Amino acid sequence: MQKNFVLSTTDRHSKARHGRLTTAHGIIDTPAFMPVGTQGCVKGVSPRELREMNAQIVLGNTYHLFVRPGLDVIKHFGGLHNLMNWDGPILTDSGGYQIFSLAKLRRITDAGVEFQNHIDGARAFISPEVAMEIQAALGGDIAMALDECVPYPCEYDYAAQSAELTTCWAKRCKAVAAHSVAATKQLLFGIVQGATFEDLRKQSAQAIVELDFDGYAVGGVSVGEPEEEMMRAVESAESFLPRGKPRYAMGLGTPPQMLEMIARGMDMFDCVLPTRLARNGTAFTAAGTLNLKNAEFALDKNPIEENCTCQACREFSRGYIRHLIKAEEILGLRLITLHNLHFYLNLMSRARTEIESGTFGQFRKAFVAEYKTRDAMMVE
Amino acid sequence: MQKNFVLSTTDRHSKARHGRLTTAHGIIDTPAFMPVGTQGCVKGVSPRELREMNAQIVLGNTYHLFVRPGLDVIKHFGGLHNLMNWDGPILTDSGGYQIFSLAKLRRITDAGVEFQNHIDGARAFISPEVAMEIQAALGGDIAMALDECVPYPCEYDYAAQSAELTTCWAKRCKAVAAHSVAATKQLLFGIVQGATFEDLRKQSAQAIVELDFDGYAVGGVSVGEPEEEMMRAVESAESFLPRGKPRYAMGLGTPPQMLEMIARGMDMFDCVLPTRLARNGTAFTAAGTLNLKNAEFALDKNPIEENCTCQACREFSRGYIRHLIKAEEILGLRLITLHNLHFYLNLMSRARTEIESGTFGQFRKAFVAEYKTRDAMMVE
Numbered sequence: 001m002q003k004n005f006v007l008s009t010t011d012r013h014s015k016a017r018h019g020r021l022t023t024a025h026g027i028i029d030t031p032a033f034m035p036v037g038t039q040g041c042v043k044g045v046s047p048r049e050l051r052e053m054n055a056q057i058v059l060g061n062t063y064h065l066f067v068r069p070g071l072d073v074i075k076h077f078g079g080l081h082n083l084m085n086w087d088g089p090i091l092t093d094s095g096g097y098q099i100f101s102l103a104k105l106r107r108i109t110d111a112g113v114e115f116q117n118h119i120d121g122a123r124a125f126i127s128p129e130v131a132m133e134i135q136a137a138l139g140g141d142i143a144m145a146l147d148e149c150v151p152y153p154c155e156y157d158y159a160a161q162s163a164e165l166t167t168c169w170a171k172r173c174k175a176v177a178a179h180s181v182a183a184t185k186q187l188l189f190g191i192v193q194g195a196t197f198e199d200l201r202k203q204s205a206q207a208i209v210e211l212d213f214d215g216y217a218v219g220g221v222s223v224g225e226p227e228e229e230m231m232r233a234v235e236s237a238e239s240f241l242p243r244g245k246p247r248y249a250m251g252l253g254t255p256p257q258m259l260e261m262i263a264r265g266m267d268m269f270d271c272v273l274p275t276r277l278a279r280n281g282t283a284f285t286a287a288g289t290l291n292l293k294n295a296e297f298a299l300d301k302n303p304i305e306e307n308c309t310c311q312a313c314r315e316f317s318r319g320y321i322r323h324l325i326k327a328e329e330i331l332g333l334r335l336i337t338l339h340n341l342h343f344y345l346n347l348m349s350r351a352r353t354e355i356e357s358g359t360f361g362q363f364r365k366a367f368v369a370e371y372k373t374r375d376a377m378m379v380e
Numbered sequence: 381m382q383k384n385f386v387l388s389t390t391d392r393h394s395k396a397r398h399g400r401l402t403t404a405h406g407i408i409d410t411p412a413f414m415p416v417g418t419q420g421c422v423k424g425v426s427p428r429e430l431r432e433m434n435a436q437i438v439l440g441n442t443y444h445l446f447v448r449p450g451l452d453v454i455k456h457f458g459g460l461h462n463l464m465n466w467d468g469p470i471l472t473d474s475g476g477y478q479i480f481s482l483a484k485l486r487r488i489t490d491a492g493v494e495f496q497n498h499i500d501g502a503r504a505f506i507s508p509e510v511a512m513e514i515q516a517a518l519g520g521d522i523a524m525a526l527d528e529c530v531p532y533p534c535e536y537d538y539a540a541q542s543a544e545l546t547t548c549w550a551k552r553c554k555a556v557a558a559h560s561v562a563a564t565k566q567l568l569f570g571i572v573q574g575a576t577f578e579d580l581r582k583q584s585a586q587a588i589v590e591l592d593f594d595g596y597a598v599g600g601v602s603v604g605e606p607e608e609e610m611m612r613a614v615e616s617a618e619s620f621l622p623r624g625k626p627r628y629a630m631g632l633g634t635p636p637q638m639l640e641m642i643a644r645g646m647d648m649f650d651c652v653l654p655t656r657l658a659r660n661g662t663a664f665t666a667a668g669t670l671n672l673k674n675a676e677f678a679l680d681k682n683p684i685e686e687n688c689t690c691q692a693c694r695e696f697s698r699g700y701i702r703h704l705i706k707a708e709e710i711l712g713l714r715l716i717t718l719h720n721l722h723f724y725l726n727l728m729s730r731a732r733t734e735i736e737s738g739t740f741g742q743f744r745k746a747f748v749a750e751y752k753t754r755d756a757m758m759v760e
Contacts, residue, residue, distance in 0.1 A: 039707040040700070040704075043711075044711065046691075069678065069699075069703040069706070073699065076699075083700050299457075317463075319463075323449040323453065324420075329421050330710055331426060
């Protein structure tokens with residue numbers, strides 16, 4: 001059997017890796033950033049624009065899509081690719097994270113989670129089997145095992161129990177995949193939990209790896225814990241993950257955090273910051289974030305970032321974008337969204353090149369230093 | 381002196397005309413639809429997208445731009461073309477309509493209008509001279525004389541007085557243009573008022589035409605009056621407008637209304653319906669409007685309109701767009717906006733072809749009949 005994931009280069013001075021993941025709808029060069037298409041669309045942009053900025057994969061949120069438009073509609077359209085007119089790879093999450101962060105009246109048992117959705121309050125039940133069934137209907141190229149994502153801070157005993165439940169659910173997801181037709185085209189990733197406890201992260205990683213997934217995610221990070229703890233949680237899990245499979249650090253992060261995660265052996269990332277902050281007028285640059293609502297930009301004829309090749313920077317000034325944001329014109333947040341997504345995708349592309357050239361270490365150090373210094377000055 | 385406006389064909393059975401208006405930033409084929417760029421941007425779309433849909437001119441709202449970002453910013457950027465990165469023709473209105481519909485605490489005298497803007501309540505005064513000065517700073521290709529636009533219904537005496545004031549202001553605008561440098565590049569259009577009174581429309585048209593503008597607008601229509609009165613107001617003015625100058629019916633209208641106005645000798649139109657209704661989920665088709673929020677579209681795999689060549693129809697289904705609108709995703713209203721603007725622009729392009737081929741009469745009749753019949757069935 002041909003391998004889905006091939007590593008081409010590993011950094012000598014860190015755990016950074018450059019690889020290539022093959023899916024049913026195409027190839028993903030890693031490290032990879034996955035724009036988040038929460039409700040079947042990356043907020044503010046079209047699939048055509050995603051292709052123009054060389055996005056290779058988008059993420060779909062199972063919970064959101066299950067609630068609206070619902071499985072009947074998605075099945076009728078023949079899956080998420082057809083519905084949203086995106087023919088590249090899609091990763092669907094399991095829905096777990098949103099059930100635990102958005103839904104109401106949750107009741108968790110070994111069987112699964114009962115909840116009321118946040119839109120119309122309708123009751124639903126998601127088990128590992130149901131999560132797999134929904135993801136099969138969505139038809140993503142990568143499915144995720146159902147997990148419980150605990151909040152921060154979390155007591156040791158609860159974190160231990162929860163990680164065990166996640167392992168038990170992972171087993172059941174794997175069992176479904178073994179007998180499903182969809183699974184022949186779908187990769188399935190397991191998720192390591194264990195909160196901020198080193199031994200739990202180790203146990204969880206070992207138990208999940210034992211189940212032999214196509215890839216491994218580190219979940220339950222970036223849930224409000226200090227950055228140090230986030231780094232430690234990933235490190236604790238990473239050493240038990242097999243070298244030959246892709247690793248996905250879920251829900252991360254700021255640009256420097258992503259480089260730090262790459263240095264710690266992570267390959268895939270998803271994050272709503274580029275789209276969410278754009279809607280607030282905040283743009284990412286190598287020198288840190290800019291709040292384009294600020295009066296200082298009113299007369300600024302420069303692009304958001306000098307030498308950036310995104311559509312916003314090629315065609316428009318900071319001053320104009322500021323005006324659009326202040327005037328609540330959609331074009332304003334769209335332009336910042338296009339820039340921010342381009343920035344994140346470009347950062348990954350740059351990281352791949354630097355790993356390939358053996359210069360990732362210098363790049364990471366210089367980038368993190370430059371970003372942090374100026375960010376402190378420009379913080380909102 | 382070369383003529384700015386050249387008529388190439390006049391319909392034999394109606395007053396419809398096909399012409400070409402030359403401005404400092406390019407050519408406008410008439411009948412022409414002008415997308416409305418209220419605050420220096422056509423809501424939801426970029427200049428690049430406007431070019432892709434063959435928009436030849438956009439409208440800028442003087443009042444809105446005067447209030448925000450303000451003249452200092454616009455002057456700093458070297459005018460509206462540079463600010464918004466649109467290098468085609470721009471028409472700026474005089475600001476009058478918005479002062480009368482949006483601003484607060486208006487006080488009208490012969491001198492001008494004193495008001496408080498609707499954003500921060502700052503006081504300002506706009507006279508014919510100030511309106512010309514602002515429009516010179518905006519640097520549009522076509523400027524409009526300051527007028528008073530009376531509401532509907534309006535008493536005869538007030539309408540008469542107001543039309544006289546508009547003539548008096550038009551004279552002063554013309555006087556400014558005669559001595560301004562900007563005016564050498566800018567065309568100036570006068571505006572006919574007179575509410576729904578035939579004799580006032582005639583008097584106003586004669587008085588405004590006497591002043592010899594580069595084009596003539598019929599203002600004070602589409603302000604809430606019945607469609608019949610709107611048609612009559614335009615007819616009353618039209619017969620006194622010179623054949624060799626472009627005629628602009630302000631703030632119109634539905635697709636059938638636009639064809640009716642073309643048949644009555646009008647050449648230029650601006651209307652917020654395509655963008656405003658899009659934000660409400662409503663799409664224009666030859667068969668009438670569709671409210672894409674309706675449940676009937678949830679499973680609809682067809683494009684908004686069969687054979688439409690806009691981006692939305694080439695790439696997405698009604699069912700997906702419905703989902704986006706229900707989920708409040710910006711992409712949804714953007715796709716409908718792209719379709720609606722394309723629909724309006726395409727309708728004008730079709731009208732030009734039909735006039736050229738001598739078949740405008742049949743086209744108009746068939747279109748109006750088809751549109752109205754189905755629209756009644758599909759009304760929200």
